[in-house]
Amino acid sequence: MxxxxxxxxxxxxxxxxxxxxxxxxxxxxxxxxxxxxxxxxxxxxxxxxxxxIITPDELVSVEHGCRKDLKTIRYDERFGSSRGLQQELMYYRPDVDNNQYQYRLNFCLIWDPVTEEVITIDMPKVRRPQVKSRPLDYHHLAIGWEGEYRKDLKPINITQPQGVSFKLAGRELEWQNWKFHIGFNYREGLVFNDIAFNNKGNVRPIFYSMSVAEMGVPYGNPEFPHQGKHAFDLGEYGGGYLTNSLALGCDSKRSIYYLAPYFPTLLVPSVSMRRMTVFTAGNYEYAIAWVFHQDGTMPPDRKLTGILNIYVLNAAEDTHGWVSEVHKGVNAHNHQHLFCLHINPNLDGANNSVHMIDTVPSDAPVGSPENFYSNAFYAKRPILTRPHGHGRL
Ligand SMILES: [Cu+2]
Incomplete structure (x- = not known):
């Protein structure tokens, strides 16, 4: 290759x-x-x-199936790891235009995607009441009922009268001495290949390939049935499958170029040429932007927005520090979003390595000659030597 x-x-x-x-x-x-x-x-x-992976078809089938199949209910403990079961978080939505994540119900279903049936309803030991707040309406007309759109913003027009500065040949893009191939797949979404920088005529390869390979969301509430809440949004649902289609004039202004990815199904999102994808994983939206700077650096930019995955809370309940109360009777579990980059370095050839930088305080005690005023710290640079498993050495 x-x-x-x-x-x-x-x-x-x-x-x-x-x-x-x-x-x-x-x-x-x-x-x-x-x-x-x-x-x-x-x-x-x-x-x-x-x-x-849980395919988009399966995600649709579970939503319909959970509504109608409540026939086989039993309180079994766990089911081993040989079957791919799904834990369904349950919500009440008073109207189709209401926020679907507002009223969390205090039980979960376990769904078997092979037999397409609910195999258990997980009831927590502590029951908690349903929240009675006013429903949030997500219909666009509701903005009028809430007091209308803001009218004090002046319009923004972005124009490039002489055209754009990038060149696109097939899926290969050139801009400001950068050159790379843009790939896309169901799991990772955007994948950049053969990234090179032309340094005054000397074309230097930088990365053979680069993508976001996984995004893990561990939740930190040990109370049953939340202990299994731990999403892998790319590996389980597919960052490519969840990528949203964009439309000119709606999601972006002029001088945007769209690329259509190919799937073995009918799903065809398009990817904005700001080298960004936006994918929706349940209650979250992720904007993965790859910014190629003119100085040859390319810091990845990740944006998260959306709606917290909430749960119900009793009055004056001790939350043990596992959650934050975000509204009366509503909590949000502690959690993290951990992005995993697939980096295949190729800086001037394949013979190079990747290291991380940790800022570490000096080992020398305060008052010692080496660190008398306790201000000493240094950069530790461990090399990531193995592509799989525990790479941090
Ligand atoms: Cu979050």
């Missing part, structure tokens, strides 16, 4: 393979490599001890 990138018109064009992850009706998972030129299956194997 490296040889072909160096000479795209030369003879060493690599064979094109498709990497397929296939989920059977029984949710068995198969992984394969298919030669796209000969349609020959190069590798095909069933994976054991792993769970596949």
């Amino acid at each position: 490296i040889a072909w990138l160096a000479n795209p018109h030369g003879p060493c064009r690599p064979v094109r393979f498709a990497h397929a992850v296939v989920i059977s009706d029984e949710r068995k998972i198969f992984e394969g490599l298919i030669d796209l030129e000969t349609s020959k299956i190069f590798k095909w194997e069933q994976l054991h001890g792993a769970q596949p």
Whole structure:
């Protein structure tokens, strides 16, 4: 691949393979490599001890199924790890235009996506009352009822009368000495390949590929049934599948260029050429922006917005510090959003490594000659040596 990138018109064009992850009706998972030129299956194997992504179709089916299937209710403890079960957080919505995350119910369902049935209702030991606040209306006309749109903002017009400064050839973009290929897949969403910077005529490769590979959200409330609340938004739902389609004039102003990704299904979101994707994972929206600066740096920018995943709270309840009360009778569980970058460095070639920087206080005690005033700190630079597992050494 490296040889072909160096000479795209030369003879060493690599064979094109498709990497397929296939989920059977029984949710068995198969992984394969298919030669796209000969349609020959190069590798095909069933994976054991792993769970596949929850597809958009399955997410729709669980919403309908949970409403109608309440026939098999039992209070079983846990079910082992061989089945991919889903814990469904339940809400009450008085009207279709109301905020669907406002009234959390105090129980959860466990759904089996293979048999398409509810296998358990998890009731907490402590019951808590339903919140009785006024429903928040999300219909656009409701803004009129709440006092109208603001009228004191002057219009903003962004114009580029001489056109844009970037060039796009296929999926390869050039801008201000940067050059890279823009890929997209169901799991990671945007993937940048072959990122290079032209430094006064010297084209320097920087990254072979770069993407956000996962985003984990651990929740910190140990009380049953919240202990299993721990989302992997990319691996479980797919950052590409959840990417929102954008429209000119609605989501962006002029001089935006849209790219359409390809999926083996009918879902076709488009990606804004500000090198940004916005995907919605349940109650959250994530804006993943890749900013390529003119000085050759590219700090990733992650924005989160949305609605807190809330739960109900008794009056004067001791929350043990696991939650924050955000409204009378409503709490939000402590949680984090941990982004996992897939970095394949290629700075002037493959022979380089990635390190992180930790700021560490001096080991020398206060009053010692080395650190008399206690202001000494240094930068620790551990190298990330392994791509899998516990890389931090
Ligand atoms: Cu959050």
